[in-house]
Amino acid sequence: MNAGDFEKQLKRQALRQIPSEWRAEILQKAEASTRNSKSAETQNPSWLSTLISHLSTILWPHPKAWAGLAAVWIVIGSLQFASSDHTNRLAARVERPSPESFAILRQQTRLLAELLGQSPPKDADRAKPNPSQPRSEQRTNTRIA
Amino acid sequence: MPAESDLQGVYDEHAQALFAFLLNFTRSEEDARDLLQEIFIRLARQPGLLSGARDPRAFLIRLAHNGAIDLMRRRGTRQKYHEQLAEETPTIFATGENPDEAAFRESLSRALVELPPEQRAVVHLKLWENLTFDQIAEALDLSPNTAASRYRYGIDKLRERLRPLYEEIK
Numbered sequence: 001m002n003a004g005d006f007e008k009q010l011k012r013q014a015l016r017q018i019p020s021e022w023r024a025e026i027l028q029k030a031e032a033s034t035r036n037s038k039s040a041e042t043q044n045p046s047w048l049s050t051l052i053s054h055l056s057t058i059l060w061p062h063p064k065a066w067a068g069l070a071a072v073w074i075v076i077g078s079l080q081f082a083s084s085d086h087t088n089r090l091a092a093r094v095e096r097p098s099p100e101s102f103a104i105l106r107q108q109t110r111l112l113a114e115l116l117g118q119s120p121p122k123d124a125d126r127a128k129p130n131p132s133q134p135r136s137e138q139r140t141n142t143r144i145a
Numbered sequence: 146m147p148a149e150s151d152l153q154g155v156y157d158e159h160a161q162a163l164f165a166f167l168l169n170f171t172r173s174e175e176d177a178r179d180l181l182q183e184i185f186i187r188l189a190r191q192p193g194l195l196s197g198a199r200d201p202r203a204f205l206i207r208l209a210h211n212g213a214i215d216l217m218r219r220r221g222t223r224q225k226y227h228e229q230l231a232e233e234t235p236t237i238f239a240t241g242e243n244p245d246e247a248a249f250r251e252s253l254s255r256a257l258v259e260l261p262p263e264q265r266a267v268v269h270l271k272l273w274e275n276l277t278f279d280q281i282a283e284a285l286d287l288s289p290n291t292a293a294s295r296y297r298y299g300i301d302k303l304r305e306r307l308r309p310l311y312e313e314i315k
Contacts, residue, residue, distance in 0.1 A: 015165040030186045
């Protein structure tokens with residue numbers, strides 16, 4: 001079988017004709033779509049549609065990569081949320097010590113200090129000497145006392 | 146938008162070739178129509194699309210090819226689509242009056258379906274669009290050497306497949 005003859009034989013086979021009714025339908029739809037897109041352009045696009053349009057332009061070249069990145073961020077976010085929730089729940093579960101407990105603790109600390117021969121810790125609420133008084137007068141008052 | 150008459154002119158000049166290519170590539174009249182419609186919508190919306198093309202026919206075939214590839218990807222793997230095509234197999238040829246010729250066309254149509262889509266596209270453009278390998282390379286975004294080798298492989302397979310029938314009708 002001659003290669004050239006075979007190719008010529010194939011070339012001779014007439015292809016199917018495009019259905020004639022398609023012409024009007026396809027051209028009408030193409031023109032209608034242009035009119036629709038023009039009328040959509042004339043309306044003020046919302047900021048959201050503008051944002052989506054810009055984003056899709058940026059994200060379109062590698063949609064899978066961006067989707068993967070978004071998925072990673074979602075996982076990180078959910079892990080973060082789960083861990084912070086757990087800490088809050090733990091903190092809420094611990095009861096705040098009562099004022100009586102504080103008083104007992106303070107008394108025990110003072111007793112321990114006396115046993116060890118140290119001066120008792122200064123109370124935070126003890127009145128401080130008047131800072132407006134000059135230091136020389138303070139010394140005089142001490143001597144008089 | 147190109148003037149209405151421009152779009153009509155483009156249709157009259159290229160639609161038949163695009164239809165034949167798409168029908169051979171997709172083997173579905175419905176898909177060929179949808180893809181053809183998409184191309185013309187795009188042409189209507191982007192007025193300068195064809196004016197920048199060196200070879201409008203090659204450019205339009207490239208649009209058609211890309212559209213068909215996207216369609217196949219949307220539907221799943223090429224292999225799956227290929228199997229589906231083998232089951233449907235609508236003919237891409239005009240109905241012949243001569244029974245021998247009709248039988249040959251029927252067999253040729255089936256043999257074309259068995260080719261991988263890339264080989265089928267090259268064979269179609271070379272045989273029935275009379276494009277050069279450079280034009281085919283431009284249209285299908287491949288090198289001229291690849292286009293030539295795909296054509297050769299495709300023709301060899303068709304010859305093997307159709308040898309008995311061809312010898313009979315010769």
